Amino acid sequence: MTPEFAVSARELRRNFGAFTAVDGISFDVRHGEIFGFLGANGAGKTTAIRMLCGLLPPTSGSATVAGYDIGRQVHQVKGAIGYMSQRFSLYDDISVGENIEFYGGVYGLSRAAIAAKSKSLLADLGLSDQRHLLTKSLPLGWKQRLALGTALLHEPSIIFLDEPTGGVDPISRRRFWRIIYELAEKGTTVFVTTHYMDEAEYCNRISIMHQGAIVALGSPTALKQEYGLGTVQDVFVHLITGTTDR
């Protein structure tokens, strides 16, 4: 039985001492949706995503990811999701092929499955000849797509991307987003945080976070109409500076 929503958060809150990083947020993400999480640095995006991935227990509130409760079923959550952060998290000092093999093994894939997946992933990336190369010698854009590939080895139904395109050139970013679209078409839910406003335009729906709370949620078109502004960037600036001024 598939759950109604891929991700569903209710009053999710996280405090660090006296500081409230995430202030009781609630939202739902539909299956196969590209859901964008926007906000300035320190708005609480990363804390929220870490809670959803089971890296950080919430102070209060609840959430389900792929139908599993992030408090009680962390292990199942982790098996159902893929995760890639801005740091790419590949091992620099082992080869490209070895990285794929390692992450496949960690997700419990069989040797045969790893071999097959590895072959197709390398072919997709055009790295078949470079599989024995040390990962550190790859250009940043390639590393990033390789990291995404390894995070998808176990075919998760949801993938969390935490600022995946930080520091990457525009061409690579565009290629990266093409992969994201393909994923969504195949039914994978994509949950992505970013502060590139042009990327926000590519999302089905976006939520804008400010000081731990969600201040706006909807499709880019709907939000632009609501505030009568031309771009997501304008909406964002309007919301953030507006709330600060108040």
Add this chain to the structure above:
Amino acid sequence: MQQILYLVQKEFRQIFRDRFMVGFLFIVPIIQIFVLGNAVTTNVVNVKVVMHDADRTPMSRDLIGRFTHSRYFRVVAVEDDYTALTRILDRGDASLALVIPRHFQRDAVNRDRPAVQLLVDALDGNSSGIALGYVSEIVQRYQADAVLRDPALAAPMAGTHRAELEPRYWYNPELESKVYIIPGIMAILLVIVTIFLTSMGIVREKEIGTLEQLMVTPIRSYQLIVGKIIPFAALGFVEMILVMGFVYLIFGIGITGSIPLLFAEAMLFIFTTLGLGILISTIAETQQQALFIGWFFMIFAMLLSGFFIPIANMPPSIQAITYANPVRYFLIVLREIYLKGTGLSDLIPETLSMAVISLTVFTAAVLRFRSTLR
């Protein structure tokens, strides 16, 4: 299980791809054994002596000759100017000066007991104490021989009966300090490999973010810990075997006791140090911090292990601390098995202490590690 295998495989790949690391793991210990085995010595030999002979008789020359021929001393000069002696000591060109007075032979024969002055540079109290012991040994023998050679001198001795000592030094007949020190160096090497590699390895994964990546995979924290421990424990063992072989080849020191027992005890010890490594990794934010904390632990453990200073000679409060030091017990166990062939039945207190410490450290490490993971 499968996940653990992949973790172990990855760890080995990382270690062996790093040439610096391989060198560090396999060449440094050999150099260390060689240098430490020879340098860290409590034996005192080649003490530099300067002689002043105001008598110049066969008897005085005999006395000087005994220093020249002793392996404990090296006569650097025979100085005629008495006033120059202190300057030589001041400069550090010699650390002992022996002054044979005028009429030495005449006074000795007349049984007037001529005074032989000995100037001692006592900056290094320990070494000079030992050197003084050597001098008095030489002088004793000198007297005994002189008496034998000259019946006139022996007159008052006639009819006395002496007891004489016949010492037998078991396990180390030549009293060489390296026999004692080398098992200690093995312990140090094990500590280095296990504590540093584990803590820095984990902290590096924290720094580059792969640890976070691993944490979102369905891997369990115990699998992660086991996957980290197996490679480094294995390396520790390989390192130990390597060093043992090397010690046998170079220094001719072999294992007297049971090798399985030695390995079992080493396993217990490695468990403790790996636990410490994991514990450090949960405290340190950067590799540099891990290095400093690890270093601090190591120096602390070494100084308080009885390796450099006998524990019985430490102030009571510090002695109390040493009971919590796993290295203290491991050093005893290593030496006992290595040199004396002692069996488990005589090593139970040490083994139990290590087991308790190991369990405590490991539990603390795992708990802390798990809590940092979540």
Add this chain to the structure above:
Amino acid sequence: MRRRLLAIIRKEFIHILRDFRSLMIILLMPILMIVLYGYGITLDMRNIPFAVIDDSNTPESRALVRAFSDNGFFLLVPERITREDVQRVFSRRSAGMVLVIPADFAPSLSTAAVTRVQVLVDASDSNVGTFIGTYSTQVLRLFNQRRGAAPPALITLEPRILYNPDMKSAYFFVPGLIALLLILISALLTSITITREKESGTMEQILVSPIHPVEIIIGKVLPYVTIGFAIGALILVFAQLIFDVPMRGSLPLLSLMSTLYIFVSLSFGLLISTVSKTQMDAMFRTVMATILPTFMLSGFLFPIASMPLPLQAVSQALPATYFLVIIRGIMLKGTGLAELWPQAAILAGIGVFILAVSIRRFRMRLD
């Protein structure tokens, strides 16, 4: 020029203070050592447990046992053992020495010129073994003397203990500790800091500014020199107050010589920073190239003369070897430049050589 220099120095001080934890850890080690070694810890032994196999069991043999047990060196364990038990006794470590008195001890003592008594020593700890041997000999000499059988003393040995009459370990240890600390701080921190700037790319930032490389080096190094100096002075005061370690020679001369030594150590650190790519690398290299050799081979703890020749040769290449002679000479012997100039000259020579090499390498990197 001066303002730029001051800017670098200030920045460096801020760095040091911010990473105070690391600095503290480096400093805790010497403090622990001072506590351990300074408090008159010797390798000397007291109350070594010993067992007796008395096959004679006569008043004479009991007198010999008493001679051993009554002097504080040895402690008799109340255990009846036979020759077969010796291995077990040593394995259990219930005794470090076994005195074996033969059955004919009493008659032999009154008829034969020499009666032999066996002493079995657990020499697995060579140090303890040596002490047991020395003490046993002393005990036996006393035993003979009391029985009027001492060999005649032909000569009297008159030792005059110079410089350190009470043979305190702190005298030996404190100057050595200063030498170790100075090189630790100067070489290690210098190499790590410069490599850190390289790693993080801030070095390039500084290099594109109009600062001369020499200014950079001076600016980076001066704060560490200051800290090194302050700590050295602190140890001196501490040692004088608590352990009565004297300062017999000239303080200005000592300061001058310490400056020379610090300069050599810094050059070492600089040289290492030119060949290291990462902080970790710099750390390992510095420890291997300066700190470990200084600790083990400079005469800091272990006498150089007792080492095999190749290691003695290595020790001759270490700046600390010469600085130790200098600092011990000035502090404890009250010697001056008249005696110490050869060491000072060698030290200066090493420093100039290394500095020249490292500046050359530093320049090359910049071009």
